[in-house]
Amino acid sequence: PHAGPVESKNEAAMSELVPEPRQKPVVPMKPMGINTSLLGYIGIDTIIEQMRKKTMKTGFDFNVMVVGQSGLGKSTLVNTLFKSQVSRKSSGWNREEKIPKTVEIKAIVHVIEEGGVKMKLTVIDTPGFGDQINNENCWEPIEKYINEQYEKFLKEEVNIARKKRIPDTRVHCCLYFISPTGHSLRPLDLEFMKHLSKVVNIIPVIAKADTMTLEEKTEFKQRVRKELEVNGIEFYPQKEFDEDLEDKTENDKIRQESMPFAVVGSDKEYQVNGKRVLGRKTPWGIIEVENLNHCEFALLRDFVIRTHLQDLKEVTHNIHYETYRAKRLNGNGGLPPMTVETEENHESNL
Amino acid sequence: QNVGCRTLSLSAHVGFDSLPDQLLRKSIKHGFCFNILCVGETGIGKSALMSSLFNTNFEDSPSTHFLSSVRLRAQTCELQESNVLLKLTVVKTVGFGDQVNKVDTYQPIVDYIDAQFEAYLEEELKVIRSLFSYHDTRIHVCLYFISPTGRSLKTIDLLTLRSLDSKVNIIPVIGKADSISKAELQEFKKKIMSELVSNGIRIYQFPTDDETVSEINTITNGYLPFAVVGSMEKVKIGNKMVRARQYPWGIVKVENESHCDTIKLRRMLCTNMEDLKEKTHAYYELYRRCRLEKLGCRDIGPENKPVSLQEVIEAKRLEFCLEMERKEEEIKQRFLQRVNEKAAMLEEAEQQASMPILTKYARLMLMDQEEELKLEEKKKLLEDEIAQFIEKKAITVSIQSQVSVSTPVVSLK
Numbered sequence: 001p002h003a004g005p006v007e008s009k010n011e012a013a014m015s016e017l018v019p020e021p022r023q024k025p026v027v028p029m030k031p032m033g034i035n036t037s038l039l040g041y042i043g044i045d046t047i048i049e050q051m052r053k054k055t056m057k058t059g060f061d062f063n064v065m066v067v068g069q070s071g072l073g074k075s076t077l078v079n080t081l082f083k084s085q086v087s088r089k090s091s092g093w094n095r096e097e098k099i100p101k102t103v104e105i106k107a108i109v110h111v112i113e114e115g116g117v118k119m120k121l122t123v124i125d126t127p128g129f130g131d132q133i134n135n136e137n138c139w140e141p142i143e144k145y146i147n148e149q150y151e152k153f154l155k156e157e158v159n160i161a162r163k164k165r166i167p168d169t170r171v172h173c174c175l176y177f178i179s180p181t182g183h184s185l186r187p188l189d190l191e192f193m194k195h196l197s198k199v200v201n202i203i204p205v206i207a208k209a210d211t212m213t214l215e216e217k218t219e220f221k222q223r224v225r226k227e228l229e230v231n232g233i234e235f236y237p238q239k240e241f242d243e244d245l246e247d248k249t250e251n252d253k254i255r256q257e258s259m260p261f262a263v264v265g266s267d268k269e270y271q272v273n274g275k276r277v278l279g280r281k282t283p284w285g286i287i288e289v290e291n292l293n294h295c296e297f298a299l300l301r302d303f304v305i306r307t308h309l310q311d312l313k314e315v316t317h318n319i320h321y322e323t324y325r326a327k328r329l330n331g332n333g334g335l336p337p338m339t340v341e342t343e344e345n346h347e348s349n350l
Numbered sequence: 351q352n353v354g355c356r357t358l359s360l361s362a363h364v365g366f367d368s369l370p371d372q373l374l375r376k377s378i379k380h381g382f383c384f385n386i387l388c389v390g391e392t393g394i395g396k397s398a399l400m401s402s403l404f405n406t407n408f409e410d411s412p413s414t415h416f417l418s419s420v421r422l423r424a425q426t427c428e429l430q431e432s433n434v435l436l437k438l439t440v441v442k443t444v445g446f447g448d449q450v451n452k453v454d455t456y457q458p459i460v461d462y463i464d465a466q467f468e469a470y471l472e473e474e475l476k477v478i479r480s481l482f483s484y485h486d487t488r489i490h491v492c493l494y495f496i497s498p499t500g501r502s503l504k505t506i507d508l509l510t511l512r513s514l515d516s517k518v519n520i521i522p523v524i525g526k527a528d529s530i531s532k533a534e535l536q537e538f539k540k541k542i543m544s545e546l547v548s549n550g551i552r553i554y555q556f557p558t559d560d561e562t563v564s565e566i567n568t569i570t571n572g573y574l575p576f577a578v579v580g581s582m583e584k585v586k587i588g589n590k591m592v593r594a595r596q597y598p599w600g601i602v603k604v605e606n607e608s609h610c611d612t613i614k615l616r617r618m619l620c621t622n623m624e625d626l627k628e629k630t631h632a633y634y635e636l637y638r639r640c641r642l643e644k645l646g647c648r649d650i651g652p653e654n655k656p657v658s659l660q661e662v663i664e665a666k667r668l669e670f671c672l673e674m675e676r677k678e679e680e681i682k683q684r685f686l687q688r689v690n691e692k693a694a695m696l697e698e699a700e701q702q703a704s705m706p707i708l709t710k711y712a713r714l715m716l717m718d719q720e721e722e723l724k725l726e727e728k729k730k731l732l733e734d735e736i737a738q739f740i741e742k743k744a745i746t747v748s749i750q751s752q753v754s755v756s757t758p759v760v761s762l763k
Binding site: 119 | 355361605
């Protein structure tokens with residue numbers, strides 16, 4: 001209720017008068033709903049160019065985690081995806097390393113550039129996963145790492161004097177490697193994905209797909225999809241986050257037909273039909289990694305990098321991170337109190 | 351656990367150069383928003399300018415000069431150009447500069463800007479929040495309308511600008527600039543700019559760090575403040591309808607750059623929207639910082655250990671909850687007390703009100719009863735008398751009959 005002169009409302013322009021000052025002068029805004037097609041050019045569409053310039057200047061961050069038993073070709077695949085030696089093994093780590101006794105988390109940061117776009121890529125490896133005799137709870141260090149990154153981000157966001165651009169170390173995408181047994185998922189696979197699909201985007205991938213024929217591949221994929229559905233595991237792209245019909249149709253096709261991608265990785269090039277291609281040479285032929293008839297690597301690459309990269313980041317930020325934050329702010333909601341080592345080596349309890 | 355950063359070169363095309371496109375596609379789907387605040391005296395041409403800038407009718411009922419204080423009025427509309435959808439909000443001051451006593455006329459404007467920051471901060475601090483779908487109402491740019499006196503800035507201009515320049519991007523414009531001649535205009539502009547500088551008022555400078563726009567932006571910065579003319583009406587020139595003001599001595603074309611700077615303003619607003627929004631966010635961060643510090647939050651606690659904002663907010667929330675509980679209890683008690691008081695009052699009143707009727711009735715009843723009793727008594731008496739009489743009569747009759755039977759009639763001599 002406002003005291004003071006009441007103004008008559010003009011029919012043509014709907015406007016709201018703000019109540020007396022000193023009260024909270026909040027203006028309720030009623031959109032006039034006029035979707036005018038402007039008769040003369042104004043210049044609003046230049047905002048697209050402005051945004052493009054801004055994002056090119058600031059660059060992008062992308063953090064991808066690879067999880068799977070050793071020997072499934074994780075490093076090779078990641079190298080193939082980013083066409084450079086990004087994996088841990090290639091970064092100078094000892095190839096002859098023993099398999100660690102527990103799951104370790106090793107993150108390597110790279111800066112790559114393409115077409116004027118700078119990307120800070122972090123590849124997070126998880127050696128030791130699934131390699132022990134007793135693998136109970138081996139996903140816990142991984143879940144802990146993921147939550148630690150959310151915690152770091154939250155801490156910075158909650159600061160009074162905070163950075164203009166909060167450094168983003170959150171895991172945007174977790175590639176989970178499934179062994180190409182041809183039968184079904186292993187209990188470890190189900191356990192991992194059940195726990196982690198709620199905190200991070202999981203993209204299941206069938207590794208070393210060159211051990212299956214086309215029929216075996218199709219059947220295996222169907223069985224895996226069924227098992228994931230039966231166990232209530234929502235892998236990326238999650239159905240509930242489809243924004244509109246366009247997204248839904250596109251993602252439905254990927255969810256129900258293409259995924260999980262059956263891939264082969266390689267960093268060696270061979271000559272095929274006069275072209276140099278990435279592939280694996282066997283006595284019975286050369287498997288071309290980027291040939292869609294041979295394996296689905298190209299689909300995975302396009303999906304993760306060329307079409308859904310930004311969406312992976314947005315789902316991580318708008319949904320997984322917000323879920324974590326809400327739980328944290330509601331008095332820990334089941335999470336153990338965190339002690340996180342920051343760069344300045346402070347210990348703080350949130 | 352993090353190895354130092356390595357710079358790698360790619361051996362072939364990976365494809366992440368499509369990232370900006372992915373981002374843009376999402377932004378376009380989401381739509382854009384932009385909020386402009388127009389501060390200026392009544393009748394200086396705010397609505398006309400807005401209508402001319404965006405080819406949309408922002409007219410509303412002309413306001414009176416007799417408002418007791420400054421109000422703000424907001425209008426929102428959606429504009430579309432190619433695939434860009436822009437939700438434009440224009441907020442105008444109503445009654446600015448009309449009061450006899452202009453002390454604190456700028457306060458409602460400052461309060462409004464702060465209120466939008468506050469709303470955003472509130473959303474940001476919520477536990478369950480949806481920032482990505484939040485409709486941002488923070489003011490991205492403030493167009494300050496200077497009166498075309500041709501002399502200098504007024505005191506109220508300086509006061510208002512000084513109170514706004516740490517909260518919002520300010521672009522000064524000279525309203526109704528067609529009333530100043532070209533020569534006077536140059537002098538006027540110079541005077542205004544030097545006054546702004548000497549009073550330490552920060553206005554928005556178009557960014558000059560990017561080579562592609564630095565040249566044109568530097569030139570444009572030299573045109574400040576923009577001498578603008580707006581018009582609601584269109585005039586037929588040749589075979590086109592053009593926004594213009596028709597005078598007996600000629601036609602001032604709004605979109606002609608040699609007539610006025612309106613087009614320059616439009617161009618600069620549109621091509622620097624992102625920068626304006628970024629700088630607004632920086633002002634917001636400043637507001638947020640001050641606000642949280644006022645609440646008693648610190649980043650570094652007493653022992654120089656980082657204090658979590660969450661702890662402070664938790665403590666404050668607890669405090670607030672306890673306070674609320676206490677107040678609730680207090681109100682409950684007071685309510686009960688009042689209820690009891692009222693009940694007692696009512697009872698008493700009831701008694702008093704019902705008393706006369708009851709007593710009257712009782713009295714009447716008593717009276718009736720008494721009367722009845724008396725009558726009964728009388729009746730009884732009468733009956734007794736009648737009974738006695740009958741008895742007597744009976745006796746007499748019997749005696750008479752006895753006498754008449756037993757004795758001859760003796761004549762009594």
